[in-house]
Amino acid sequence: MKLLTNREELLARIRAQMHEKRFNHTLGVAQSARNLAVRYGADPDKAELAGLLHDYCKCWPVEKMFEILVRHDMPTELLEGEKELWHAFAGAIVIQTDLGVTDTDILQAVRYHTTGRAGMSLLEKVVCVADYIEPNRIFPGVDEIRALAEKNLDQALALALGGTIQFLIEKQKTVYPLTLIAYNDLVSRKGREGGF
Template identity: 45%
Template sequence: MDFSGKYTAFKREELMQEVQMHMSERRFQHVLGVEEMAVALAAKYGASKEKASIAALTHDYAKERPDEEFELIIKRDGYDQDLLNYGNAIWHGLVGASMVQRELGIEDEEILEAIRLHTTGAAKMSLLDKIIYVADYIEIGRNFPGVKEARKVALVDLDEAVAYETKHTLLHLIEQEQKIYPKTIETYNYWVVGKAEQSV
């Protein structure tokens, strides 16, 4: 895919190289898998394939940065200080988007928001938000109970895929006795409980 120059000054190959320099090979392979899935979902559901590609390539840009770097940015840049009670799983999306903006010069708000929300989701999600959220969960390198079903759902109904992923992510976090970020619960209440209530 050739980028238009509207959303990033980088050509696709250049952006891939920038991203690759900031992560392990394993993480980079995941990123490429997410891009492939995101572009396919964008084609299916009528979103910008270019935006899907850029958001997917950069969604984990900050994933392997040290915790100290995130903590410094959270304290310095006016984030809700409650964020300090969470960890990389939350930080690399919410805070990582600002690193993408600052270091890669990507200013498009829809792309940045998709990066911010790719692990937590939200009640209000754009088509691109949903595509990156789901693509991250079902890319071809993922292998866990339920992922095949999640892929099937994603090809039929993107909103249902958001609900499926949110429900199973929450179940996993509860089983692991991990702290749950409030936005994840908000996502669950809207996409799982809210949708179920609407269908009654």
């Protein structure tokens, strides 16, 4: 299928995949991603599109996501880990097959917006941070991450990932390895490069 170029048609397709609260979150992420892209020099159009598509599968039944992930040989630790992560990996597959998105930058930004990874691209960082700080988000520490995002994207991302790791540990949930790797990568870069 060819990528939908009509914005209203694309928004209608996205809206049909989710409930109203998730759609409002999606719009917030898209705008926040565009703003961060302008601030830090990423492509604003790609950032906005990745933000619009980042939760495309979030409201799908886990069984449907599981089938997609198995069919595409996703790693065992993902399949056996927290189901909350599945939508990002399934989403990257579905937006390519169903919506015709072929831009690797956008696909990677969608795929890693929940876990992060080592060596994240600027666009991946932008979308990941935008997902944390969009205006509808309310959780302890979000204002600090928002403030940091205005000054230093890597520092904001490290704080966000660190908070996620701490939250998961407190809830005695597994921490997906890529999240630890992403956090360690950001912190070690800080050390090697003399700060954020």
